[in-house]
Amino acid sequence: MGPDTWQEWLDVAHERMVDTKSMLPTRSGSVGPVYLAGYAAKLESWSTDLRCAVSADFPVSCEDPVAGASALVGFLQTRLRRPFFSLPDSRF
Numbered sequence: 022m023g024p025d026t027w028q029e030w031l032d033v034a035h036e037r038m039v040d041t042k043s044m045l046p047t048r049s050g051s052v053g054p055v056y057l058a059g060y061a062a063k064l065e066s067w068s069t070d071l072r073c074a075v076s077a078d079f080p081v082s083c084e085d086p087v088a089g090a091s092a093l094v095g096f097l098q099t100r101l102r103r104p105f106f107s108l109p110d111s112r113f
Contacts (some may be wrong), residue, residue: 027101034094037061041087055083058090 024030041057048054079086 031094031098031101034061034063035098038091038094041090045084045087049083051083055079055086058087062090062093 024033037057038061041054041061044051044057045054
């Protein structure tokens with residue numbers, strides 16, 4: 022059974038980031054941390070093709086996309102936990 026509410030989705034994203042960060046120190050050359058970070062952020066353009074990759078062949082270190090996903094998850098958690106009236110009218 023998958024998440025149904027925004028809070029449940031944030032909880033899942035947080036757990037994937039915990040998994041990602043615990044894997045990164047020992048598997049920094051692996052696609053695994055980046056793959057899990059993608060699930061934490063779950064962007065529309067995210068591809069699951071990494072599950073078939075043997076090694077990381079990125080133009081940046083694995084830490085960079087992991088840090089980006091972590092920042093995005095943190096931003097979403099902060100914005101969604103604030104009272105609705107504090108959100109800007111035209112932006113999320």
